[in-house]
Amino acid sequence: MTxxxxxxxxxxxxxxxxxxxxxxxxxxxxxxxxxVGLGSVVLFFIFKAxxxxxxxxxxxxxxxxxxxxxxxxxxxxxx
Amino acid sequence: xxxxxxxxxxxxxxxxxSGLLVLTILSILLQNIPNKIQTAGNALLKLNTTEGVAxxxxxxxxxxxxxxxxxxxxxxxxxxxxxxxxLHSNTKCNIKAESNFMLQTASRLLFPIIMLFGTYVMIYGHxxxxxxxxxxxxxxxxxxxxxxxxxxxxxxxxxxxxxxxxAGVSYVLIGLIGLLVLDVFLGNFLPHDxxxxxxxxxxxxxxxxxxxxxxxxxxEMSMIVQNLIKRDYDV
Numbered sequence: 628m629t630x631x632x633x634x635x636x637x638x639x640x641x642x643x644x645x646x647x648x649x650x651x652x653x654x655x656x657x658x659x660x661x662x663v664g665l666g667s668v669v670l671f672f673i674f675k676a677x678x679x680x681x682x683x684x685x686x687x688x689x690x691x692x693x694x695x696x697x698x699x700x701x702x703x704x705x706x
Numbered sequence: 707x708x709x710x711x712x713x714x715x716x717x718x719x720x721x722x723x724s725g726l727l728v729l730t731i732l733s734i735l736l737q738n739i740p741n742k743i744q745t746a747g748n749a750l751l752k753l754n755t756t757e758g759v760a761x762x763x764x765x766x767x768x769x770x771x772x773x774x775x776x777x778x779x780x781x782x783x784x785x786x787x788x789x790x791x792x793l794h795s796n797t798k799c800n801i802k803a804e805s806n807f808m809l810q811t812a813s814r815l816l817f818p819i820i821m822l823f824g825t826y827v828m829i830y831g832h833x834x835x836x837x838x839x840x841x842x843x844x845x846x847x848x849x850x851x852x853x854x855x856x857x858x859x860x861x862x863x864x865x866x867x868x869x870x871x872x873a874g875v876s877y878v879l880i881g882l883i884g885l886l887v888l889d890v891f892l893g894n895f896l897p898h899d900x901x902x903x904x905x906x907x908x909x910x911x912x913x914x915x916x917x918x919x920x921x922x923x924x925x926e927m928s929m930i931v932q933n934l935i936k937r938d939y940d941v
Contacts, residue, residue: 630735637731644727645720677835678763681827685843690927693850697934 633673640666657695664688758898759832759909767837768912768919772892775915776877779922783874786926793933805855813855820848828920832909838916842923849928853935861932866925873922880911880918 640663647659664687671680754762757769767775804810828841852859884893898910906913 633735634731637727641724641727645724648720648723649716678761678837678840681836681840685840685847689847690843690850690931693931694934 629673633670636666636669636673640670653699654696657692657699660695661688661692664692755900755903757894757909757912758900758903759912760904761832761834761837763835764832764837764912764916765909768832768915769892769894772881772915775919776881776892779874779877779919782923782926783870786930789930789933805857809855813851817848817852820851821845824848824920824924828917829906829913831916831920832913833904833906838919839923841920842925843927845920845924846927846931850931850935853932860936861928866929869921869925873918873925877915877918877922880915884911 643659643662643666647656647663650656650659664683668680668684668688671677671683753770754765757765759765759769824841824844826841827836827844828838831837831841849861881892884895885891887893887895892911892915894910894912896910896914898908898912902908
């Protein structure tokens with residue numbers, strides 16, 4: 628059962644990260660990048676690294692995507 | 707430019723990424739033998755019992771690699787300093803428009819819970835998954851919620867300076883006391899009996915250091931977020 632969850636999460640991660648690459652709008656890319664972070668949280672938790680999972684959930688999904696969005700907003704205004 | 711038009715770089719990079727990920731899947735699944743995964747940390751767990759801390763990762767991060775953690779905190783401090791130097795502006799924000807009513811009400815409900823959870827993750831870092839870094843960033847995300855919802859809100863600069871100075875100085879001081887008492891920088895000079903393992907007051911200086919790390923990371927991340935957002939209003 629765990630193997631199926633791992634496999635499904637990995638395939639979902641591949642699809643989401645591919646979608647994040649081919650997006651035309653950068654904001655959509657950032658949202659999909661957050662999805663990649665969420666998938667890796669699940670994987671870290673399954674592979675018995677709850678500390679890393681918590682860090683990824685807080686920093687990778689929360690703060691860093693906020694910083695990306697802020698930078699994108701600045702760059703978009705200056706264009 | 708013409709070269710870029712001829713070669714579909716996006717598709718190629720996508721395929722390369724997919725191939726890499728498939729290789730990662732295969733290698734991890736091939737190693738997915740229950741014995742290997744479950745015995746990965748046993749050597750560290752044996753060493754861990756000498757310090758009386760229930761969470762082995764905390765022992766490694768704060769005690770066995772305590773000096774590296776001091777370096778990481780210095781790196782975060784320098785990042786915060788750089789963002790403050792580049793983006794800080796003294797002009798008061800003069801936005802009249804208020805944010806959404808739902809966001810304001812929800813932030814009033816959620817802010818104490820986020821702060822409580824962050825403090826819990828920070829204080830129980832030596833017993834359960836989590837610790838100073840995670841708790842500090844959770845507290846910073848609570849500050850971020852207030853910054854988004856209440857546009858006049860601002861963390862006072864003097865509070866941040868006081869907290870950060872206190873945390874940095876006391877981290878180094880604890881290390882120096884360990885150097886004086888035990889001849890090792892960041893030596894565990896407080897009592898850390900093995901029979902106390904699992905209690906809140908256990909592990910000697912390790913929970914103290916993690917709380918200090920949490921205070922420092924929380925204030926630094928709050929400052930980074932505040933500088934970014936306030937700059938956003940001014941432009």
